[in-house]
Amino acid sequence: NAGVMQNPRHLVRRRGQEARLRCSPMKGHSHVYWYRQLPEEGLKFMVYLQKENIIDESGMPKERFSAEFPKEGPSILRIQQVVRGDSAAYFCASSLPGDSEFYGYTFGSGTRLTVV
Amino acid sequence: DAKTTQPPSMDCAEGRAANLPCNHSTISGNEYVYWYRQIHSQGPQYIIHGLKNNETNEMASLIITEDRKSSTLILPHATLRDTAVYYCIVRGLSYNQGGKLIFGQGTELSVKP
Numbered sequence: 670n671a672g673v674m675q676n677p678r679h680l681v682r683r684r685g686q687e688a689r690l691r692c693s694p695m696k697g698h699s700h701v702y703w704y705r706q707l708p709e710e711g712l713k714f715m716v717y718l719q720k721e722n723i724i725d726e727s728g729m730p731k732e733r734f735s736a737e738f739p740k741e742g743p744s745i746l747r748i749q750q751v752v753r754g755d756s757a758a759y760f761c762a763s764s765l766p767g768d769s770e771f772y773g774y775t776f777g778s779g780t781r782l783t784v785v
Numbered sequence: 786d787a788k789t790t791q792p793p794s795m796d797c798a799e800g801r802a803a804n805l806p807c808n809h810s811t812i813s814g815n816e817y818v819y820w821y822r823q824i825h826s827q828g829p830q831y832i833i834h835g836l837k838n839n840e841t842n843e844m845a846s847l848i849i850t851e852d853r854k855s856s857t858l859i860l861p862h863a864t865l866r867d868t869a870v871y872y873c874i875v876r877g878l879s880y881n882q883g884g885k886l887i888f889g890q891g892t893e894l895s896v897k898p
Contacts, residue, residue, distance in 0.1 A: 779828055
């Protein structure tokens with residue numbers, strides 16, 4: 670039973686290019702969360718998605734960033750026209766649906782984005 | 786969700802117990818205390834959680850005070866591989882909606898030989 674799969678592990682983009690980060694949740698998990706971790710800083714919540722729905726995007730920058738979780742396939746975090754300040758580790762987590770006290774919150778290994 | 790306060794760093798000798806404190810004085814009755822850790826450059830890892838009773842699993846023990854305003858994570862026999870940043874998070878349930886975890890700065894635990 671594979672865990673949360675993120676790819677690529679490392680991504681290098683030139684300023685102005687687009688970055689696409691993919692996250693495949695654990696089997697049976699229908700909730701996906703994206704976090705960003707800037708160098709030497711803590712984890713910052715970005716967005717929470719369920720299949721075909723954005724539930725909470727309060728942590729997403731207003732411009733250039735978007736996320737989706739289609740009915741089929743992985744969740745995608747897209748960053749358009751990347752700038753050096755976007756260089757960070759991006760982590761995805763997934764969880765089960767429902768009202769349990771513990772949603773099986775499992776994190777992937779992250780994608781390290783470097784903008785040159 | 787309630788705010789938490791943790792010391793920024795702690796040291797622990799290998800083989801000894803590591804006791805990591807967390808203050809959550811504004812916690813409300815339906816909020817749980819969760820602990821995660823992040824070993825350098827890896828994704829965060831769930832450790833343990835609890836509501837008001839003490840909890841123990843194969844990784845750690847969680848002691849929650851009677852008034853629930855603070856808690857302590859105990860790693861009974863710390864090893865070098867326990868060196869990590871430990872996050873204490875308080876969160877209420879969001880029925881049928883899931884819910885985000887908000888990470889603070891955590892405690893950087895260094896286990897030394």
